[in-house]
Amino acid sequence: MAEVTRLHELTYEVKIGDVMTRQVITVEPRTTMAELRAILRDHRISGAPVLEGDALVGIVSVEDLIKALVAGEMGASVGEKMTRNPVTVRADESVVMAIKYFNRHGYGRFPVVDARGKLVGILTRGDIIRGLLRQLEEEYHREEALRYRVSHIFEELISDLTSITLRCRVEAQDFESAGDASSKIKRALSRLAVPPQIARRAAIVTYELEMNIIIHTTSGGEILAEIQPDRIIIRAVDTGPGIPDIEQAMQPGFSTAPDWVREMGFGAGVGLNNVKRCADEMLIESPNAQYTSVKVVIYLDHERRPAEKAA
Amino acid sequence: MKLGKIIEIVEGTPLFEFDLDQEIPCGGAADLMSDVLALVEPGAILLTGLCTPQVVRTAEMADIAGIIFVRGKQPMPETIALAREKGIPLVATALPMFEACGRLYQAGLRSCDISCRIPWRTAGDAEETDR
Numbered sequence: 176m177a178e179v180t181r182l183h184e185l186t187y188e189v190k191i192g193d194v195m196t197r198q199v200i201t202v203e204p205r206t207t208m209a210e211l212r213a214i215l216r217d218h219r220i221s222g223a224p225v226l227e228g229d230a231l232v233g234i235v236s237v238e239d240l241i242k243a244l245v246a247g248e249m250g251a252s253v254g255e256k257m258t259r260n261p262v263t264v265r266a267d268e269s270v271v272m273a274i275k276y277f278n279r280h281g282y283g284r285f286p287v288v289d290a291r292g293k294l295v296g297i298l299t300r301g302d303i304i305r306g307l308l309r310q311l312e313e314e315y316h317r318e319e320a321l322r323y324r325v326s327h328i329f330e331e332l333i334s335d336l337t338s339i340t341l342r343c344r345v346e347a348q349d350f351e352s353a354g355d356a357s358s359k360i361k362r363a364l365s366r367l368a369v370p371p372q373i374a375r376r377a378a379i380v381t382y383e384l385e386m387n388i389i390i391h392t393t394s395g396g397e398i399l400a401e402i403q404p405d406r407i408i409i410r411a412v413d414t415g416p417g418i419p420d421i422e423q424a425m426q427p428g429f430s431t432a433p434d435w436v437r438e439m440g441f442g443a444g445v446g447l448n449n450v451k452r453c454a455d456e457m458l459i460e461s462p463n464a465q466y467t468s469v470k471v472v473i474y475l476d477h478e479r480r481p482a483e484k485a486a
Numbered sequence: 487m488k489l490g491k492i493i494e495i496v497e498g499t500p501l502f503e504f505d506l507d508q509e510i511p512c513g514g515a516a517d518l519m520s521d522v523l524a525l526v527e528p529g530a531i532l533l534t535g536l537c538t539p540q541v542v543r544t545a546e547m548a549d550i551a552g553i554i555f556v557r558g559k560q561p562m563p564e565t566i567a568l569a570r571e572k573g574i575p576l577v578a579t580a581l582p583m584f585e586a587c588g589r590l591y592q593a594g595l596r597s598c599d600i601s602c603r604i605p606w607r608t609a610g611d612a613e614e615t616d617r
Contacts, residue, residue, distance in 0.1 A: 354543030361547065371528070371549070378547040379523045386519075440536040440544075443518040452524065 182366045185310055191273050192266030194306025195287045195296035201226045202235065204254030208243040211235060211253055224286040224294055225257050231286055231294045233257035263288045266295050270303055274368045301475070303368040305404045308339055338403040339363075345388040345413075347395040350439065357382040360400045360409075367402060373475060376453040377407050380471050383446040384411035387467075390436050392416070396466075409471045417461035425451070425459075487595050489552060492531060493577050495593050496586045498554060501566055501576040508575075510551055512598035515587050519544045526550055527598035533586055537561035542568045542576075550574070556583045 200218050202211055202225055215221065215237055222236035235257040243249055243256055264273055264285045276285060277300055287296040341363055343356035361378035365371065381398060388396040388411060396413030418424045425447050432442025451457050456472040490506030492498075492513075500506075514526040515533040519540060526532060528549035534541055537559050545553055552575035555561055560578060569576045579586055591597065 350540070353540060354546070357547055358543065375528060375547070375549050382543070382547045383520065383523065439538055440517055440519040440540060443520050445518075445520045445524060449520055449524050 181314070182307065182311065182363060185307055186271040186274065186366055186368075187269050189270045189306060189310055190266065191264055191268050191270060191287055191298055192296070193310075194270060194302050195266065195298045196302055197296045199224060199286075199294065199297045201294070202253050203227065204232060204252060204257070206253045207249070208240060208251050208253065208256060209249040212240055212244075212249070215240065222284055224261070224297065225253055226294060229293060231261070231263065231288065231292070233259045234261035234284075234286060236283070261286055263292075264298060265290070270307065270368070273298060273303060277368065278371065300368050300370060301404060304402075304475070307367055308402070308404065311339060338401055339367075340399055340401045343385075343398045345385050345395050345398055347389060347392045349389055349395075353386060353389050354382060356385050356398050360398075363400075364402065364407070369402070369407070369475060373407070373473060377409060377473055379453045380409050380450050380473070381411075383450050384409070384469055384471075386441055387411070387446060388413050390432055390442060405474065405476050407473045407475065409469075409473070411467075411469045413467050415464075415466040417464035417466050418459075419461075419464045421459055421461060487590075487593070489531070489575060491593075492554075492590060492595065495589050496554060496577070496579040496581055498577040498579040501561070501578060502570055504552075504573075504575040508551060510595070512596045513587070513590055514598050515583060522550070523548050525598070530598045531595075533583060533590075535559060535583060537565055539565045539568045541565065542572060542574055545569075545574050546572050552577065554579055554586065556581060556586050 200214065200220060200223050202214060202223050204225055204227055214223065222234060224231055225233040225235055235253050239256045243251055262276070262280055262282065262285060264276060264287055266287050266289055273285065284297055284299045286294055287298050289295045341360055343359060345356055346352070357378050360381050361374055364374040364377055377400070381400065385398060392413040392415065394414045396411060399410045401408040423429055427448050428444045430442050430444030436442040450469070450471060454471040455474050458470045459467070461467045487510050488506065489508045489510055492510060493500060493506070510531045511529050512527055513531045513533065514522070516522045516525060517535050522532060522544050526548055529551050531552045531554060532545060532550050533554045533556055535556055537555055539562065541553060542565055554577045556579055558580040561576065566576060
């Protein structure tokens with residue numbers, strides 16, 4: 176739990192200016208939509224602030240571009256198609272405020288301005304996640320140097336990738352703490368500025384897998400959630416018994432749960448289907464029916480989502 | 487529909503103090519927790535006959551705005567304690583499930599089963615615009 180609390184504190188301590196992207200690609204009001212298309216494509220971005228001299232006058236996104244494309248107005252200027260007076264955030268505000276703005280407005284990015292209103296950067300949810308992970312990683316290395324080790328149920332393992340891994344032990348038959356692991360993971364995700372609908376999918380996956388370990392194993396297992404800047408990887412590994420026929424277990428309605436579990440509202444045989452529905456990728460294995468390992472990937476970025484899911 | 491209005495329609499009793507002005511977009515009913523996770527939209531009110539703390543846990547995961555226990559069932563004290571901690575309103579009504587749902591539907595509260603038609607999508611996805 177210590178890490179989650181630290182993460183929460185960080186969202187107050189770290190300023191938007193610390194995590195924003197400083198090199199902003201900007202356009203001018205007189206830029207044409209056709210030129211904008213090339214700029215967005217070349218820089219692989221999905222929007223840009225519009226500057227007139229030094230003054231921020233608007234913001235234009237790939238959505239505006241699509242509208243112009245559909246209307247056959249690619250010759251129009253950005254000045255005509257942009258959103259005027261965009262909502263901005265200030266570089267000296269805390270990251271926690273930015274997370275609130277993202278949730279309130281639903282925008283993909285905010286121009287960042289200084290105290291005098293001058294554009295100094297741009298902020299996406301990805302910038303926040305990367306920034307907070309970087310901060311945690313630095314602190315982790317400092318702690319390592321002090322030979323200080325924080326680890327209870329909740330452990331943070333930093334690899335060479337910028338990522339954070341939350342690890343939760345799940346006990347068999349322990350219905351009283353059922354949902355604890357999922358609750359912790361969900362809280363960590365929302366503090367990392369993961370969009371709410373993605374945090375919800377990850378929480379549902381974790382919860383179903385957690386319940387499976389509680390209901391079906393003899394001595395429990397473990398759930399690991401690895402958060403990377405572009406994806407969440409959830410792994411549930413137990414100590415068995417495994418699943419003799421995975422195809423059958425994936426059938427909606429198939430369940431081996433005893434009656435008393437069903438009385439608690441679980442064991443209806445749709446859990447693994449729920450997991451699959453919320454996952455962008457899912458791999459379930461049960462070698463020789465000895466134990467079960469489930470790996471789920473959820474992408475944070477819509478564009479990276481495999482084509483069949485994005486349709 | 488306001489949460490206060492919903493409680494009035496089902497002749498319910500709030501099990502502790504919470505904000506009655508909260509706007510509820512839709513409702514769903516299920517006794518199986520996996521069904522709740524599969525069917526209910528974020529922000530919905532859940533009608534259920536199940537009174538264990540797991541209902542609150544499930545509501546937490548699925549971003550459910552509040553829970554109505556039907557048929558005069560009283561949830562366990564642990565259930566109430568957890569809901570208080572998580573800030574998830576609890577309401578008890580003496581009406582049976584069918585009538586509680588029927589009254590709310592008739593009063594104009596829509597059913598939230600979007601995710602069952604577009605399986606992996608949630609309402610939040612549809613609302614988010616990229617700018």
